[in-house]
Amino acid sequence: MNIWMIVNGERREVDVPPMKRLLDTLREDLNLTGTKEGCGEGECGACLVLVNGQAVNSCLVATGQVQGAEIWTVEGLASSPEELTDLQSAFLTYGAVQCGFCTPGMLMTAHAYLRHNPDPTRDQIREAISGNLCRCTGYQKIVDAIEAVAKRRQTEPGEAP
Amino acid sequence: MKPVVFQRASTLEEALFLLAPPQPEATVLAGGTDVMVWIRSGGFHPARVVDISPLRAECARIVEREGQIAVGALCTHAEMASSPLLREKLPLLAEAAASVGAPPIRNRGTLGGNIGGSSPAGDMLPVLLACDATVVLQSAGETRRIPYSRYCIGYRKTVRRSEELITEVVFPLPAPTALARWYKVGGRRAQACSKVNLAAVGALDRQGQVAFLRLGIGSCAATPVLMENVAGQLVGCYLSKEAIDGVIPAISRDISPIDDPRSTARYRSLVAQNLVIRFLEELVATATAT
């Protein structure tokens, strides 16, 4: 089935079985391998992408369901490898990345969440990332990074992407 | 394996046409948070899938109408959790929806999908029982309205016919004096299927006797259960300490929990008792306070 979607701002077309998971279409057909597969059953958030602005697990979405949808993956965050977003830089500075497997999903979750709630408490951040598992960091540094970005965006308005 | 036939319905009318005979039976796909997992775990191979996610324009509204709240089947858990109307008039449903999975599951999973799967652990289902909600089933030829207490008739077995779509759920507004509570006990706070969940609605009359009591409990039998033995024993009675302690045998008659990977029958019985008693005690405490 021919399916078109807007991926990271660009119109893309694929010819895939409609029940193919969006996760696999992104990785195999569009070469966007930033999106990871952890559990394959909605538990871990490694495959998290935005579909029409909503954070969803791409392992639970059939590609046929996103006909015409707007999709953002981790590759769409930075405009170039040299120009990371404030969130990506904060993950690096705060040590929120160890093996990095959860990072794309964490970034997409945090990116979507901060647009919805620009000034969250630490508890709200924890709740927001509760669908993203990390086996390495113990979460503290991830929460630190997200909190720092939110605080900085509050004091330096206009900086937020 | 034969490729799956995938049909995307863009309107309700089209969806009902695609489900109507003589077409072969199809699997309805809404948020996919159950269906995609069933397919992946290998046991489920649908021959035909009808994607109803584009029906949101018609079937994702939450409105108040004639003293009732109608919630569209395609409403997501996130939408129910944040709906100002539900939070004001039916907070029990909003709270239960907020306790489902984690944010990305709540962004995709729908009310209709929770009912469609009718897992004994489904978190919306005890709420439907406690509120005496009615499921609206639509097919090309007719519309049926079935109270959820008669909807799920066995383990994941429902009265829905294959040509029918769940289009909305209608909740009578609880009496303003009623106390409504949602209790969910799971392995961890996020992303955990319930070990036991209880939706409770009840009120005392002016004399302090139980005026009505509806308890919907999940994960304690093959289906979600309306606790009719408990209600039968307590309605019309004062909630003395003896009356509350005396309800334990009725709780055991209402439920039939099993051991499974998530928990044991013994633990579930104990939690069910504790939750019911906690609600009854809260009912007394709230009545005494006012």
Ligand SMILES: Cc1cc2nc3c(=O)[nH]c(=O)nc-3n(C[C@H](O)[C@H](O)[C@H](O)COP(=O)(O)OP(=O)(O)OC[C@H]3O[C@@H](n4cnc5c(N)ncnc54)[C@H](O)[C@@H]3O)c2cc1C
């Ligand atoms: C990680 C994870 C955590 C979860 N946590 C919870 C939890 O805490 N509590 C909980 O209750 N559930 C939980 N679930 C299960 C699931 O998310 C919910 O049951 C959800 O409501 C299903 O909705 P859906 O739209 O995704 O259903 P789908 O997967 O699209 O469909 C589920 C079933 O319903 C049928 N169906 C769907 N819509 C309709 C309709 N309108 N008419 C007729 N039939 C229909 C489908 O054919 C299918 O049989 C979890 C799932 C995952 C993967």
Ligand code: FES
């Ligand atoms: S791979 Fe999708 S949630 Fe784990």
Ligand code: FES
């Ligand atoms: S950094 Fe390794 S899983 Fe999170």
